[in-house]
Amino acid sequence: MMWLTAAVVLVAVALVAYSLITNPRYEWDVVFSWFLSERLFSGLINTLILTAISMVVGIVTGVLLALARLAPNYVVASVAAFMIWFFRGVPVFVQLLFWGFIAAIYPRIEMGIPFGPEFFSIDANTLITPFLAAILGLGLNEGAYMSEIVRAGLLSVHKGQTEAAKALGMKRGLILWRVVLPQAMKIIIPPTGNQTISMLKTTSLVSVLAFPELLYSAQMVYSSNYKTIPLLIAASLWYLAVTSILSLGQFYIERHFNRGSGNRAPQKLSTLFNPLKRSQPPVQKAQL
Template sequence: MSSINTPTDELTQDDAVDRSLLLERPRQLHIARWITAGIVLFLVFVVAHSLITNPRFEWDVVFGWFASERLFTGLLRTLQLTIISMVVGIVIGVALALARLSKNIVVAAVASFFIWLFRGVPVFVQLLFWGFIAAIYPRIIIGVPFGPEFFSVDANTLITPFLAAILGLGLNEGAYMSEIVRAGLISVHRGQTEAANALGMRNLTVLRRIVLPQAMKIIIPPTGNQTISMLKTTSLVSVLAFPELLYSAQLVYSANFKTIPLLIAASLWYLLMTSILSIGQYFIERHYNRGSGRPVPKWDRERVINAFRIRNRTQETSK
């Protein structure tokens, strides 16, 4: 005689399969995690052992110069360059983003050309151009073309290494910030702007009170990344002989020939400042991402669905 499976038997078999799936996959993941952790810890031990036991690193020299006045002064100049260049870049970026979104085709085209130029040329090359600007324009003249001159100054006197660094870093950063700001502005639904205009609000008021507060959620995180990147990009200013952190270290090891220890000391300062900025970026991102919600991982989602399915079937069977 053929056996007849009752609905209760089918539910019991399905529940057994679901339970086996729930137990088998975590066990496999658990073993794989332990193996991966062991390999990673072994590699970390090998690297740490090499760093500690290799006498050529000269850690006593590293920490001796790490807290020196010359490197600390260079660090302050690096932070100064970072802050000023980011402020210049943000101001230029906002202006270019608004210009690109303008209905005036000439304004939008000029802004697009500026972004194309300064994003396409490496920042190192831009710094060199500003550093040797006197070779192109020996004198900076302000006046009417083919007419009287209102202001004239020697280019080398006006464009100091510090100003050349600000121009090179700030203008390059402005091109990248413009795309970040533009992405944030276009992320706000156009219907909100149209509704505000219908209520009689001016475009500037709409931008300040409606568009920008919502766009900041998109703008702030990449701006934090750009700030961290700017801190490290300032090391390129050493080509202009401006005594920021890296160039200060170069001046020291050119005299005492302790190249590797001085580079490590400068790197430690960069790592420290980058860590502080990263912590600040984390809290700013958390502030602007409030209420966004975190997506549930795929495996957790499957496990929850299976658990609810087992519970529902158990409840139906008991009835």
């Protein structure tokens, strides 16, 4: 049965590969001519910048919200819970549109003392550029998800670790930085890597703000030459390439933070894309 299943899968793969190679409508010559083009490459750079900044905003926001959720102050914990509920509940596409059209609600952004003198005022359209709107939309949405990831990691550390550190006279901030976080990272890193890869693909939604990221750059090209499918394939190849690099980086980071742990990450790259090999428990030898 195993050999029959493998044969069926191989035949299906061969048929798909044959279709990809022989179907002239894919226009592979057009795909590879635009794959390394300056317009798509500049869009890729913007996508990487957007991904990096949004993840930094998301991680910082997530850590702050997670600490606020765990705070003994009921008001602080409630406000943090509300923010997480709101930013996780509203689709990121809607949040991007909201930040893109923020000037419709607040034509001018003002800073000053409430009911008092005004210190600073600027036009909202001037301040909230498409790039900043994209950062706010993606970063705050990511922060809501990261807060739950960080909170789960912090709660996974046994309370005895904190109590022992307090007994040694360590302060709360030092305990968090030197005792709790290093152990929580084993729980935090894997989903954070997945969120980073997801963020890379989510940046394609920013095309609604006319920000020239990778997908929008491809759209601008095929709107003029009408080579829609080849341009989408070229953009997809870039997404796949960067995703593969991020997956490789995640592999090494996980292995670093799992050193000395009983549940160790795979030590060989060959196990990265082989879930069966990763999930098999070690064989226990019988003791005579």
